[in-house]
Amino acid sequence: MIWIAAAIIAALIPPTVSLDLDVASAPSIRNASSSLAFNLMSYYNTNSTGTPPENVGTLPQPLYWWQAGAMWGGLVDYWAYTKDTSYNPTITQALQAQVGPDDNYMPPAYFTSLGNDDQAFWALAALSAAEHDYPSPGPDLPQWLALAEAVFNTQWPRWETDTCGGGLKWQIFESNKGYFYKNTVSNGAFFQIAARLARYTGNQTYVEWADRAWDWMTAIGLFDGQYNVFDGTDEKINCTELDHTMWSYNPALLIYGTANLYNYTNGSAIWEERTSGLLRATIRNFYSMENATNVLFEQACEPYNTCNNDQYSFKAYASRFLAKTAVLAPYTLPAIRTLLTASAEAVTLACSSGSDNATCGQKWYVGGFDGNAGIGQQMSALEAVQALLPVLPPAMNASNTSSFNLQDCVPRTGPNVTIAVREVTSTFAVEHPTGTAASPPGQRPGAGSGGRSTSNGNGESAACLQARTELGLKVALPVVAAAAAEIGGLG
Numbered sequence: 001m002i003w004i005a006a007a008i009i010a011a012l013i014p015p016t017v018s019l020d021l022d023v024a025s026a027p028s029i030r031n032a033s034s035s036l037a038f039n040l041m042s043y044y045n046t047n048s049t050g051t052p053p054e055n056v057g058t059l060p061q062p063l064y065w066w067q068a069g070a071m072w073g074g075l076v077d078y079w080a081y082t083k084d085t086s087y088n089p090t091i092t093q094a095l096q097a098q099v100g101p102d103d104n105y106m107p108p109a110y111f112t113s114l115g116n117d118d119q120a121f122w123a124l125a126a127l128s129a130a131e132h133d134y135p136s137p138g139p140d141l142p143q144w145l146a147l148a149e150a151v152f153n154t155q156w157p158r159w160e161t162d163t164c165g166g167g168l169k170w171q172i173f174e175s176n177k178g179y180f181y182k183n184t185v186s187n188g189a190f191f192q193i194a195a196r197l198a199r200y201t202g203n204q205t206y207v208e209w210a211d212r213a214w215d216w217m218t219a220i221g222l223f224d225g226q227y228n229v230f231d232g233t234d235e236k237i238n239c240t241e242l243d244h245t246m247w248s249y250n251p252a253l254l255i256y257g258t259a260n261l262y263n264y265t266n267g268s269a270i271w272e273e274r275t276s277g278l279l280r281a282t283i284r285n286f287y288s289m290e291n292a293t294n295v296l297f298e299q300a301c302e303p304y305n306t307c308n309n310d311q312y313s314f315k316a317y318a319s320r321f322l323a324k325t326a327v328l329a330p331y332t333l334p335a336i337r338t339l340l341t342a343s344a345e346a347v348t349l350a351c352s353s354g355s356d357n358a359t360c361g362q363k364w365y366v367g368g369f370d371g372n373a374g375i376g377q378q379m380s381a382l383e384a385v386q387a388l389l390p391v392l393p394p395a396m397n398a399s400n401t402s403s404f405n406l407q408d409c410v411p412r413t414g415p416n417v418t419i420a421v422r423e424v425t426s427t428f429a430v431e432h433p434t435g436t437a438a439s440p441p442g443q444r445p446g447a448g449s450g451g452r453s454t455s456n457g458n459g460e461s462a463a464c465l466q467a468r469t470e471l472g473l474k475v476a477l478p479v480v481a482a483a484a485a486e487i488g489g490l491g
């Protein structure tokens, strides 16, 4: 993406048009989501006649394979929340085209870029399809749940205890750069898949792996006592140092995992404390831009104009997993609704370009279209807007909003799975936050996905504080504090 400062400044003249969106109206949210989805799908062409079979379902180069899986996941949610079936044939075709010869999202054509995180994003799409009863691809094709379980069953054997006491590597194949990097996105996505499979199937194996992944990430310090979530660490130095860059999709992957376990255990104190801690850190690190309170921004790259194609899309997953967290941990709903609503309002101004008035820029905090459009940016905007549907106040579900049904936003569980109070086996707890802002962590540049880290932990507004106060009521948990004291020194 070529960045021309003058063009950007010119583009920032207050928009005369903007995306048509009333954040309090389900029909309006659906219409706006529909415009954004249509614009996004205009980039997609690997379903056309004559496309080599191995390319069907992928995005045009230079975008990587993983991002297509991530996009289809967002579009499964689009269907689930809006009931617009327009793209279902395309979604189904794409999700089936990339399963690979072993029905586990390892297609040989993409081995050169295939990391654990990449494979996981396709599994997350299949999981959403299972949880929302997305139409079956047909009896002879791999079913959604089976695909997600198959990915899990390729990943747990990759858990590697020779270094760092455990963890998944970023890459699967030694020939790929990043083979010695153990990072949060790979382990966090694995954790979320395990947590969602636990809630969906009730199978204890998934609970145990979710616990193991969480405990290892805690022990190695991939997040600290204040739940600041970092990029990753290097097994060549036995994970003794970290790349402290913070990306919005990492805490998002974690928080929807903790929310699933919170829900599956019918509200256990430990998973509640972790969910609350991750939410507070997310607000602090990604929703506290000066002058743009509660507007999601990618703090490690947007202010420096250094985001790459992957990173343009991260806000999609941040919005997606916060909305889903509000559904499974309803005590977080007021705070999350505040964040998602303010961000969607900003998106309407950022998506003010194109003949459709629905072409979106990158930065939502600038009050207009910043001239930087593309697939990742469009994905982020779509998921920010459709994420409003699961957090609409129940009153908006009244008959005046036509056929919208909040119930469609709730992920179901498989047959005979009950939500009940369950014993929590995970042993580690992060230090109870003290209430003082964490000092910015030191940085070791160079490793992992790069980018620059910045801390904005101090510039918190009144509205932001209020959102956190709503949560504050839920975090004073003696049992967790006691567990943290017992373990001591972690983080």
Ligand SMILES: *[C@@H]1O[C@H](CO)[C@@H](O)[C@H](O)[C@H]1NC(C)=O
Binding pocket: 024, 025, 026, 395, 396, 398, 400, 401
């Ligand atoms: C639907 O009804 C609710 C409750 O009466 C009201 O608050 C809301 O504004 C209405 N929404 C629309 C889009 O008319």
Ligand SMILES: *[C@@H]1O[C@H](CO)[C@@H](O)[C@H](O)[C@H]1NC(C)=O
Binding pocket: 025, 027, 028, 031
């Ligand atoms: C949604 O779009 C339809 C079709 O363009 C239009 O008739 C309707 O008025 C729109 N509704 C809202 C609430 O924007």
Ligand SMILES: *[C@@H]1O[C@H](CO)[C@@H](O)[C@H](O)[C@H]1NC(C)=O
Binding pocket: 041, 044, 047, 048, 049, 086, 087, 090
């Ligand atoms: C490809 O997908 C787009 C978006 O869903 C759709 O409009 C188009 O008809 C599809 N083309 C083919 C050949 O299936």
Ligand SMILES: *[C@@H]1O[C@H](CO)[C@@H](O)[C@H](O)[C@H]1NC(C)=O
Binding pocket: 163, 164, 165, 238
């Ligand atoms: C490597 O780190 C793990 C986990 O912290 C630790 O258990 C192990 O003893 C370390 N190994 C070496 C050789 O230092």
Ligand SMILES: *[C@@H]1O[C@H](CO)[C@@H](O)[C@H](O)[C@H]1NC(C)=O
Binding pocket: 149, 152, 153, 203, 204, 205, 206
């Ligand atoms: C639980 O899940 C694991 C991993 O997919 C599987 O191997 C095992 O058979 C499952 N157990 C039951 C009882 O379904």
Ligand SMILES: *[C@@H]1O[C@H](CO)[C@@H](O)[C@H](O)[C@H]1NC(C)=O
Binding pocket: 262, 263, 266, 267, 327, 328, 329, 330, 331, 410
């Ligand atoms: C679990 O999620 C369901 C669906 O939203 C919700 O009704 C229930 O209250 C949640 N459980 C807890 C303990 O919050």
Ligand SMILES: *[C@@H]1O[C@H](CO)[C@@H](O)[C@H](O)[C@H]1NC(C)=O
Binding pocket: 290, 291
């Ligand atoms: C926020 O607004 C104030 C007052 O208009 C201005 O001085 C400041 O530079 C702005 N900060 C940012 C980060 O835009």
Ligand SMILES: *[C@@H]1O[C@H](CO)[C@@H](O)[C@H](O)[C@H]1NC(C)=O
Binding pocket: 016, 017, 018, 355, 356, 357
């Ligand atoms: C875009 O906005 C302009 C100005 O409000 C309006 O005239 C036009 O009809 C809009 N286009 C679409 C496709 O909504």
Ligand SMILES: *[C@@H]1O[C@H](CO)[C@@H](O)[C@H](O)[C@H]1NC(C)=O
Binding pocket: 394, 397, 398, 399, 403, 404, 405, 406, 407
């Ligand atoms: C929402 O409205 C639909 C349609 O009227 C209804 O079936 C459903 O039970 C309502 N859900 C909630 C959570 O109120």
Ligand SMILES: *[C@@H]1O[C@H](CO)[C@@H](O)[C@H](O)[C@H]1NC(C)=O
Binding pocket: 415, 416
């Ligand atoms: C669910 O439980 C019922 C009653 O025990 C049983 O008949 C049925 O086979 C079970 N279904 C599955 C999928 O295990």
Ligand SMILES: *[C@@H]1O[C@H](CO)[C@@H](O)[C@H](O)[C@H]1NC(C)=O
Binding pocket: 266, 267, 419, 420, 421
């Ligand atoms: C879930 O927790 C609530 C509140 O503590 C309790 O009333 C309810 O009985 C629990 N449900 C189950 C199935 O354990």
